[in-house]
Amino acid sequence: MSNPADSTPRSGSKRTHGPIHSYFSPRRPMADITGMNDHCQSAVTDDHTTEERATKRIKLSGSGTLTRTKPAACTKEAPIFKKSRSNLAAAAPATCTKVAATTPPPEPVPEATAERRKSALEDIAVTEEDNEDVTPRIVQRLKPCTNTRLFMRESGVSFQTRRGNAYYHTMDWRDEVSHFYSRPVDKYKVTANNQTTLPFTTKALNKCSLVAIGDESGMVRLLESSKDVDPGFGKDWYTIQCHDNAVFDLSWSKDDLQFATASGDHTVRLFDVQKKALIGVFHDHRSSIKQVNHHPTNPFLLSSCSRDGDIHIWDTRVKATGTTDDGLASIKPVNSIIDAHTATSRRGKFSEVSVTAAIWLPAGNDTIVSACEANASIKFWDLRSTSSSRRTRAKQTPRCLAQSSLPQHHTLSSQRPYGINSLTLSLDGARLYALCRDSIIYTYATSHIEYGPIHAYHHPRLLASTFFVKTALSRDGKILAAGSSDGTPILFPTDESYLNKRQYPERASQKQAPPPATPAPSSPQLDTPPSSQQQTCSSQPPSSSQKLTPAQLASKYLPMGPGMPLVGGFEIEVTDLDWTMDGDLVAISDDRTARCFRGDGNGEEVEELLSAETSAERWEWGYACEEEVV
Numbered sequence: 001m002s003n004p005a006d007s008t009p010r011s012g013s014k015r016t017h018g019p020i021h022s023y024f025s026p027r028r029p030m031a032d033i034t035g036m037n038d039h040c041q042s043a044v045t046d047d048h049t050t051e052e053r054a055t056k057r058i059k060l061s062g063s064g065t066l067t068r069t070k071p072a073a074c075t076k077e078a079p080i081f082k083k084s085r086s087n088l089a090a091a092a093p094a095t096c097t098k099v100a101a102t103t104p105p106p107e108p109v110p111e112a113t114a115e116r117r118k119s120a121l122e123d124i125a126v127t128e129e130d131n132e133d134v135t136p137r138i139v140q141r142l143k144p145c146t147n148t149r150l151f152m153r154e155s156g157v158s159f160q161t162r163r164g165n166a167y168y169h170t171m172d173w174r175d176e177v178s179h180f181y182s183r184p185v186d187k188y189k190v191t192a193n194n195q196t197t198l199p200f201t202t203k204a205l206n207k208c209s210l211v212a213i214g215d216e217s218g219m220v221r222l223l224e225s226s227k228d229v230d231p232g233f234g235k236d237w238y239t240i241q242c243h244d245n246a247v248f249d250l251s252w253s254k255d256d257l258q259f260a261t262a263s264g265d266h267t268v269r270l271f272d273v274q275k276k277a278l279i280g281v282f283h284d285h286r287s288s289i290k291q292v293n294h295h296p297t298n299p300f301l302l303s304s305c306s307r308d309g310d311i312h313i314w315d316t317r318v319k320a321t322g323t324t325d326d327g328l329a330s331i332k333p334v335n336s337i338i339d340a341h342t343a344t345s346r347r348g349k350f351s352e353v354s355v356t357a358a359i360w361l362p363a364g365n366d367t368i369v370s371a372c373e374a375n376a377s378i379k380f381w382d383l384r385s386t387s388s389s390r391r392t393r394a395k396q397t398p399r400c401l402a403q404s405s406l407p408q409h410h411t412l413s414s415q416r417p418y419g420i421n422s423l424t425l426s427l428d429g430a431r432l433y434a435l436c437r438d439s440i441i442y443t444y445a446t447s448h449i450e451y452g453p454i455h456a457y458h459h460p461r462l463l464a465s466t467f468f469v470k471t472a473l474s475r476d477g478k479i480l481a482a483g484s485s486d487g488t489p490i491l492f493p494t495d496e497s498y499l500n501k502r503q504y505p506e507r508a509s510q511k512q513a514p515p516p517a518t519p520a521p522s523s524p525q526l527d528t529p530p531s532s533q534q535q536t537c538s539s540q541p542p543s544s545s546q547k548l549t550p551a552q553l554a555s556k557y558l559p560m561g562p563g564m565p566l567v568g569g570f571e572i573e574v575t576d577l578d579w580t581m582d583g584d585l586v587a588i589s590d591d592r593t594a595r596c597f598r599g600d601g602n603g604e605e606v607e608e609l610l611s612a613e614t615s616a617e618r619w620e621w622g623y624a625c626e627e628e629v630v
Contacts, residue, residue, distance in 0.1 A: 173498040174626065177479060177491040177564045179603040180585065182622030186233050186596040187569075190588070192217040199588040200468065203250040203259075204580045210237065211578065211586045213594055214247030214261065225580045225596050233596045240276050242269060244326075249291045253299055260302055262289035267324055268304050270316060282314045283322060283330035290356055290467075297365050305358035311337035311370060313383065337381055337398050341372030356467055357422050361446065362429040367401065369432065373419035373467060376436050378404040378449060404444060405452040407436075409553035418550070422470040426494070427477040433457075435471045435482060438550035439464045441492065442558075455499055457482075457492040458551045459563035468575040475579055481587075483574040488565040489587045489597070491624065499559040569595045569622025595622055 190199045190213060198216040205211065209226040222238035224231060231237055242261045249262040258279065260270050268282040268289060287307035295301035302314040312333035320329035341353045353374045361367040361380070368381045379400050386396040409415060418437040425432055425446075432444040434453075439462050442453035457480065463469075465485035472481050473494070480492045554560070570589040577587035585597040606623045 173493045173495070173562055174564060175603075176493045176495075178624045178626075179601050179606060180491065180566060180597045180599050180624045181601060181605045181609070182566070182569050182595045182597045184620040186598065186622075187620065188213075188223060188234050188236075188594040188596075190215055190592050190594060192219045196592045198246075198590060198592055199575075199594060200246055201249050201576045202578050202586055202588050202594065203252055204578045204586060205252055205256045206254060207256050207581070209580055209582055211580060211596075212250055212252070212259065213588060214242075214250050216246045218243030218245055218247055218263065220247060220250065220259070220261065223586075223594070225584055225586060226582060227584075227598060227600065238273075240271065242271060243267075246288075248289060251292045251294050251302070253294055255299075260292050260294065262292040262304055264288040265325070266306070267330070268292050268302065268314065270302075280316055280320070281324055281328045281330045282312075282333070283324045284312055284333050284336070285310060287354075290354065291358055293359055295365065296360050296362055303358055303360065303368060305340075305355035305370065307352075307354040309339045309342055309352040309355055309372075311340050311355060311358050311368065311381070335383055335398065337368070337370070340370050340379065340381070341374060341377070354467075356420060359423050359425060362425065368398075369423055369425075371420035371423055371434060373437075375417040376404075376406050376410055376420055376434070376442070378420070378423070378432070378434060378444065380449060402449050404449045407440075407442060407453055407554060408557045409550065410438075412553070415550065415553070419467070421464055421467050424471045424473050424480070426473065431494075433471060433473070433480055435464060435469065437464050437467075438554075440551055440554055441471065441480070441482060453558060455496065455559040455561065456554055457561040457563060458554070459490045459492075459565065461486045461488050461565045462490045462563065466573070466575075469573070470576045472576075472578045472585075474585075475581065475583065481577050481579070481585055482563075483577055483587065484565075485573040486565075487570045487572050487574060487589065487591075488567050489569070489574050489577055489585065490563045490565050491585075492561055492563040494561075496561075499561055564624050564626055566597055566622055567625045568618060568620075569597070597622060 190197055192215055197219075199213050200216065201214045203212050204225070209224060209229075210222045211225050212220055212222050214220045218241060220240050220242050221236040223233055223235075224237050225233055243263040243265055245264040247261050247263055251260045251262075253259065257273055258270055259273065260268055262268055266283065266285045266287060266289065268285075270279040270282070271277065272279055282302070282304070285304070285306040285308055289304050289306045292302060292304045295303070300316045302316070303311065304314070305311045313335035314331060315334045316331075318331050318334060320331050322330045322332055324330045339352065340355050340358075342351065353372045355370055356373050358368055358370045361369055366383045368383065370379050370381065371377075380402045381398045382401045383398050385399040406417070410417060421435040421437065423432060423434055429446060432446050432449070434442045434444065436442060439458065441457040441462075443455050443457070444453055445451075461484060462482060463485040469483040469485060471483070473479075474481070478494055480494050482490045482492070484490055551560075566585075566587075569587070570593065571591045573590045574587050575590065577585060579585055580596075583599040585599065586594060587597070588594045606625075609618050609621055609623050610625065612618055
């Protein structure tokens with residue numbers, strides 16, 4: 001049975017050249033066949049009757065029970081195919097009669113007609129071959145099976161299932177952090193007044209390759225971190241004496257024209273880089289200042305935190321109304337959080353707790369995140385709302401929006417509370433990285449800070465013995481760097497797909513760690529004393545857990561991310577570090593040196609160092625290595 005779609009269209013009918021269903025074989029519209037349009041019109045036209053059209057079809061097919069009788073006047077048979085419609089119309093009408101079964105078969109088709117048929121069929125076949133590439137093909141989709149998942153995993157793309165997108169990594173996490181190295185020329189000896197001095201802080205500029213280092217003498221110098229650019233990293237390019245006491249922290253403005261310093265002389269100072277001039281002095285703290293930060297959008301606002309437990313907000317547009325101990329005119333804060341993390345004893349006595357970190361939250365730009373040395377709790381402060389408290393020295397203080405609960409293993413009776421060294425925000429502000437004194441970096445979700453950390457990062461060589469050990473996030477947000485008291489900076493990839501949840505059976509058995517029995521207080525009134533903050537856990541670990549380290553206990557409740565150390569660069573504790581605009585890492589150490597670890601290589605330099613036969617070839621080189629080569 002022939003396909004209705006394969007029938008020849010009538011003369012003059014319009015045929016659309018739209019997409020052809022893949023079920024049918026590709027074919028070409030009959031109107032486009034070269035040399036056949038006229039023949040078809042002359043063979044079968046609308047001018048003939050039904051019997052005449054049927055007779056001509058029988059003649060073309062060569063079989064049937066109908067025959068055609070010639071007129072008496074015709075001495076020669078007219079050709080079946082006519083080249084002109086007028087000639088066909090002028091032909092005499094034919095009469096058709098039914099013939100019995102005994103009637104002899106019709107006359108054979110002339111050879112000329114057979115040749116024309118063969119030529120027409122050849123034209124059709126050639127045209128169909130030409131149109132094969134134009135016809136759309138069937139789109140084949142991969143079925144969700146094991147072989148398909150393996151193929152997608154090898155290709156490094158995501159496979160979509162009904163439950164969501166499951167991402168399969170084809171690259172090992174070591175490939176992201178194993179290409180960092182530091183040459184002997186990338187080492188800088190921190191000196192002041194022709195004497196080596198102890199560096200405390202380093203901060204890279206936002207729009208250029210310079211990096212600033214503040215030291216114990218109160219001096220700030222700028223170094224060139226670009227590779228093979230004069231004067232190089234081994235020589236300072238710019239120096240300015242900012243304080244007569246140590247500089248503990250630095251903060252650059254967005255345009256890199258100003259920088260603020262936090263010093264041990266209880267003041268925050270703002271300097272102009274081009275003029276090397278002091279712009280303003282901010283004084284209201286009663287102890288050494290731990291950190292200073294510029295507002296993310298408002299260039300006139302600053303925040304600082306101190307060992308006295310206070311957080312102050314400064315405005316550079318305010319006129320000086322006070323004086324410092326040195327007789328300099330100072331500016332008073334426009335807003336203050338007094339005793340942000342004050343702890344209480346059982347007798348009800350208050351004790352000042354040092355605020356180790358205070359940073360701005362990008363969302364809303366009116367929220368400050370703070371941490372202290374007493375415990376691992378983190379607080380969110382809203383500067384737009386205030387509340388009064390009898391125990392504070394200020395009548396009105398910003399309200400505490402939320403407070404994080406302690407890590408679950410910190411609530412065990414065998415563990416003591418640990419403070420937080422530094423806070424680092426992700427680029428989108430969704431993740432908060434907190435380096436704790438238990439040598440673990442906890443990751444919090446800023447939208448659900450009250451439920452505690454969601455995962456953590458740790459390495460055996462990560463030690464936070466002092467509060468001077470800090471963390472820093474790369475400009476692209478892919479690598480988190482941390483200092484260490486072991487003398488080796490540690491690099492952690494922040495991609496959460498690298499977290500190995502199957503390694504921790506207790507975590508894999510439960511979708512989420514249960515929240516603490518008692519929610520953390522959100523009011524800034526009286527903080528719970530450390531003794532009462534140690535909440536009892538519903539399931540106590542076995543007695544052997546008393547011998548476990550905090551990292552081993554944390555691995556029972558949280559997924560732990562891997563890390564890689566940068567060995568060979570320093571001898572003793574690595575404190576502060578920061579990332580440059582070129583993707584290089586600058587770190588400082590208590591051995592009074594600073595190093596720049598290059599991230600521009602593809603791993604060839606590190607491979608050559610690891611394959612060196614003797615340690616002399618690796619002398620004064622720093623490089624990424626999972627296990628230090630002897």
